[in-house]
Amino acid sequence: MSEKIGKRLFEAFPAFFYSNVVKRKATKDTVKKIFAVSFFGKGESMDLRKLLLVIVGSFIMGVGISITIAVNLGSDPMTLFWIGIANHLHITVGQANLLVCAVLLVIVFFMDRKQIHLGSLLNPIVIALTTDVFVNLNFEGASYLLRIILMVLGLLILAFGIAFYALADYGKGAYEALVFTLCDRFHLAVGIVRTSADIFFAILGIVLGAPAAIGTLLAIVCMGSGIQLCLKLLTSQPIKRILLKKAK
Secondary structure: OHHHHHHHHHHHHHHHHHHHHHOOOOOHHHHHHHHOOOOOOOOOOOOHHHHHHHHHHHHHHHHHHHHHHHHOOOOOHHHHHHHHHHHHHOOOHHHHHHHHHHHHHHHHHHHHHHHOOHHHHHHHHHHHHHHHHOOOOOOOOOOHHHHHHHHHHHHHHHHHHHHHHHHOOOOOOHHHHHHHHHHHHHOOOHHHHHHHHHHHHHHHHHHOOOOOOHHHHHHHHHHHHHHHHHHHHHOOOOHHHHHHOOOO
16 A cells, blocks of 8 residues: 555656646746746856855765664654655665655745745755665675764765765755754754654654664764864865865
């Protein structure tokens, strides 16, 4: 049953796109009517440097996530949720990522669409492709100490990827967009909302059967500080000059 539901969910969007865009020979105006949003304002064009930051940052995130999954000591809360969804719908973790992000972006779209930009769509796609490429990566046979070290390394790589992606300022990732939207709507501190959301998605992942261990706790406690540290590193001189020049 769950496998059929998963397939129907992934068949739904292509069918919608065909009937509403391809079949109608959609122009740019038609697409705008369907999605009710335009990424680029009048006179604004795609920034290739920002696009590169989004793609590279998302790829790095995917590598970090793949390592935490391969270690099997628990993952960050959102990845834990993806694993639970993947197990129940019999799909890959990458596909579960796309499904969850699509739902979150739809919610954000109706609550605060200014959080969404081109990067918001590219980010989950690149992460999904990366995690599916490394799907056979497995470190469970390694010693427990080595797995702990690899877990920390995976989380550090993930934090660096998130910081690298954030430099582009090309739309927030689905999870971050939801957090900031809730903060703005209900006038709450980012830390409170992010921690609460982490706990919520971690519990959902565990309920769905995803393995939780020390890695999940490490992610909840350390990811925020790790991202902040990486942002500080990436925005320092001369790295800032190299990465952000002409990316405004």
